[in-house]
Structure formats: structure tokens, C-alpha cells
Amino acid sequence: MAELRLVDLVKEFQSFDSPEGKVVAVDHVNLEVERGELVTLLGPSGCGKTTLLRMIAGFEDPTSGDIFLGDRRINDLAPNKRDAAMVFQSYAIFPHLNVFENVAFGLRLQNLTEAQVQERVNRVLELVGLTELARRSPDQLSGGQQQRVALARAIVMEPRLLLFDEPLSNLDAKLREQMRIEIRQLQQRLGITSVYVTHDQAEAMSISDRIVVMNHGRIEQVGPPLALYARPRNRFVAAFIGDVNFISGEVVAPGRVRVLTETFPVADMPESLRPGQQVTLTLRPESVELLSDPRSPQSQFSGEVRRVTFLGGMVEYEVQAEGLGSLVVHASNPILRGVLRRGDHVGLHIPPAALHVLP
Template sequence: MAQGIRIAGLNKLFPGPDGTSVAAVKDVNLEIAEGKLVTLLGPSGCGKTTLLRMIAGFEEPTSGDIWFGDKRINDEPPNTRDAAMVFQSYAIFPHLDVFENVAFGLRLRKFSKADIEERVKRVLEQTGLLSLARRSPNQLSGGQQQRVALARCIVMEPRVLLFDEPLSNLDAKLRDQMRIEIRELQQRLGITSIYVTHDQVEAMSISDDIVVMNGGVVEQVGSPHTVYARPASRFVADFIGKANFVSATVVDKNSVEVAGKTLTLPGTPGLEKKSRVTLVVRPEAVRLDAAKGDFIGTVSRVMFLGNIAEYLIKIPGIGYWLVDSPNPGETGLFEVGQAVHLSPSRPSIHVLDRA
């Protein structure tokens, strides 16, 4: 049965080159509800893998506590934590076929032959590997090998499933396919899961919640929609997706001024008059028009990407904005040097640095 995870005041210090300590994880507090998939997301060196390894038991916290359900597991070795990890490198045995790779842990724990047969076949069917049960790993594709690694973890029926960038060795199309399979399998089994990645699209597509980390600190925890649409900091807004950052002056509690244009922002109370704020404007939330709009600018760059056209537009008094325009095959393309009008969607504008 799955169980929730609670992390309280967790810190990890490593010795630095000059005798000082380097903090890899700083005062992390986190609660993961039972049966949910939560992704640790951030750039290289942000502390996400170190945090995962402490949860798994491969690293010892400098301070703080880790709880699985109502059990504090800080002093538990990895093999008694009732958690299983899917690694980036697959780590499957080349001399064993698919069935024996998946059965390996069960044989170590002295399960009966009948139990092993029943559990392995069930998991192979769940992961789409039953027809490949007697193939050796060198006869499998990368995606199939990753499924074997996943099946080997699931067959042990862990209460917690951990993923350490499991798809980074696959090509783009296989990554897309495997993240869907992992998400569907996790939801079907209801296993509490923690997934580490630096890929924003991967995190957005599979997570119940995302934990955005930077420099060992948790910057924000929230649903994919929340961290994208309402980022808690400039780092989060810049790291997840693309964003235009626009300086503005508060006119009153519901409106701001940008380059002489007043924008009313419904549902954004609490702005302090005459204070300076930063607006987050996502590229897809800006409408382009040849004749009318809030601002006028000049097209500096056009990139046709099939489903969208990506424009870089210079706006006097503001600077450059990225704009993603949908369905350019039907609407046509603006040209470099052409004047265009821009209108940001008011509900999509997010205010940072609010006084």
C-alpha cells in the first residue's frame, strides 16, 4: 500500500575544497500526499538528486527528518525503507533475460516459485513486456530496457517509487512515449512517487505537483498550472517555459502603467500605488494584429516551428518580447521589419515583486 512522505528541516552539507562546508540542500520542508507523483525540478546542481538520494537512503542528512507515513526512516538502510529506485542507467543484468531480471529481487527474498511466476507475469503484462519475457537485454530497445528497470522495481510492490532522471538516455520520441506510460502506470498502481528531472516539459506532463529547486532551496511547490501561470519568483518564471519580464508602475490597486499604457489587471488586488513591479507575460498570451493593439513594435526575428511561429519583437520604451503565434499555416507570417500591434491577455499577466 502506498503512503505519504514528509520531509522536515532537511539539510545536507558536503565538505568544500578549502575546509568549509557546501550546502547542497538547505532547510527543505515538503509533504507528499499518498499516491501522488511529485517531481523535483531544477537545473544541474540545484540539490534535487541529493534530496532524492537522502529519501532513498543513499545519502545521510546532515540534519532534519524524513518520514514515510508515521515512521521516521533517517536511520533505516536503503533495503528496509520499502522504496525502489528507477535509475538513469537502467542497471539491468546483461546475462539475464527479461523474466529473470524482473524476478531477481524476489529470488533474493526467497519467494516461492509459484509467487515469483505469478508476480513477474502480472508486472510484465502491466508494462507491456510479457511477449519479451525470454529476450536478453541486448535484444531490447532503449525504451524496452527502461520498462524492464521499471518492472523490476514494481514487482517488489514498494510503498514509495523513486525516479532518478530515468528518461534522459532516450531519444525525444521515446521520452514522450515513456513518460506517458510511467504516468499511467503510477496512477493505476497508486504508488507514492518522486521523480527527478531537469526537463520542464517532462515535469509539467506527469506531475501532480512540482517542487522547483534552486541552489539547494525550494523556490515553489505547486501544481504544473500554478507554477507556470503564477510563479513565486523570477527564477521559477524564467526556468519553467518562456517569459517576458516587463517593468511597470502601479497606478492603483488593480492597474499598472507600462510605457505610457494603463493595463487593468483583474483579480490582482493589493498593489501599492506608485510602486515598481515586474510583470510576467508568457509568449503565447500575446495577440498580434496588423492594425490594432495595446503596443506597437517591429518584428526583429521570425522562426516558423510548424504549430507556432515564434517572433522576437522590439517595442519602443519596453524592449524585446517573445511572442508565440498559433497556427501560422493558416494565419500567415509577419515579416522581419514589419510593424505589428501587440495585446497581452490581461488575466494571463502575473505580477512579481508586489509591494
């Protein structure tokens, strides 16, 4: 049985700006999270991901639908009675307590002996590498250290469920990458079931067992990161996760599409599609191969380089391809392979498995 189950969850807010007098923040969401799994809620701001998380924590009341933790319905349970510890976006560290007392806050509300509190807090502080700073007051901590305090304060409760509300959005890029690795390692080591909210697709892909892509309060697609990246179910998911080119094609036979004059095999083509039907295909920028000689036998399409953006590990090109329009192409390893220039004529090669049909 799933550890966390959301059944037909709806949240409406009253609003005087909209004609209906209400805004639907979360729209009939169904989701199951397995024990020990880290599931990310990913979407643009206003998509309802934070509202969903806050309903799980008990800070918002669902308009309808049910929330189950294990086999217990927790809709009507006060937030302080729910076994779901949260790491807040703003960290929400108690400014009047030092690091140790911040972490000990929740334990002190339980009937624990002082020795037990000391023992558990110290263990967790060591886990997040804050042992040295235990007596510091929060205003003497850096952003990353405050983040660790917030994390320690949540995991010291040994909760059944760990909730993250965009925990890394206040950190700079380098630290963000480092912290997401630490969080993932800690979560896997402790095996705590986790729900993680973010709008950063790279963060979601690097940290999650499964990603839930949300838009306008609805779930667009759920799946492991690779599945979402390789086989997005619609344009929104395709464009939100990573960069993508959309190409139009025509079905020629089951599992085969034609783009201009070339025919490509595609996997997972929906059976409902009939030959002659027009379809939209996705093509990831790194799947395209650029050939410096447009007359090369491998070349299927020809084009002209319009923009060159050097990014270090790779180069991003914008290529005006004949009959296909503008395509974004990523070429890796610029040191060995060199960098093309604006105005260069190139050939394009699309490998057989690169195209995906949007249903």
C-alpha cells in the first residue's frame, strides 16, 4: 500500500477578481507515493504545487478529496498532529533560538528526557555537519548553514513523511547543486518518504525517483525523470523539462513517420494513429547531429547556422533548417570538435530513436 495517497484532491480559493468568485488552485489531483520514494512536484509558479504540499502538511484545508498517510485519513488532523515534517522555502528558523535549540524544538514538545533530546539532536547535527555550530545563533549562519538547520530540524523528528517547499531557491547556483546532492543522499540513507516542491526542472531531474509535472492545478504527467524527458505526453511537459524542438510529420505506417522526404522509425506510437495523419514530434537538441559538410551522405536535411552560444561543456546553435524552420541543436565537446560559426552551411542528421510522437 502506498505511504501517501491523494484522492481527487481539490482546493479552491475565494477570489474577487475572477468572474466565478473562486480560483481553483488544485484541480482533482490523484497521486500515490510509495514508502522511501522521493517524489517531486514540478511546475511553473501558480501551478498549485505549493498549495498541494501545504494541504499535505495541514496548513491548507482541501475543498474536497482525501489525504491518506498510510491507511489513515488525515484531512481533519491539525498540522501539529501530522507526522509530516517540513523544510520551508524561507527556512523559517526561529531567530530567538540557537542552532541546537532550533533542532531540539519539536523534540522538547514530546515526553523525552533531556538525555534523549541531546542524543538525537547531536546525532542529526553531525549528520548535516553542523556539530561545530550548535551554539551559534541563526543570524551568524550563512544561507547554506541555515538550510542545513532547517533540514536537521525536520529529520530529527524521524517523520513518516518529509516535505520540502522549494528548499534551495534562496541559495546561489553552486551551493544549490551541492545541497541537492546532500539532500538526496540523506533521504536515501534514512529512507524517508519525501515530497519535494520545485520549479527548477534540473533540480527535479537530479533528485527525484519520480516527477509530477503540474500546470493550472492539474497533473500533466507522472513518471521517472528519464521517462518524462524521453517520452513527454504533451507539449507542456516536453517544453517544461529541458529544451525541445517541435517538428511536424506524417504517419506512414504503424511505428513509422515521414518528415519532409525522410522516413523515421518511432517507438511507442499510439495505435490510434492512422497512416496519413499529421503529428507533432519532439526532438531534443542534443539528439541532432550537425555535419560541417552539408553534402555528406549522412546528411538528411541542410541548414544554416544563425546563432552560436558557447556554454563551456557544449555549444548551443540555432540552425535554420530547410523545410523544418528554426532548430536548437546542442553539440558537445567543443574542444575536440571545434565550434561552427554564424552563417556556416551545415547538414543535419537525426538518429532513428531521436523522434518521439506527441499523442
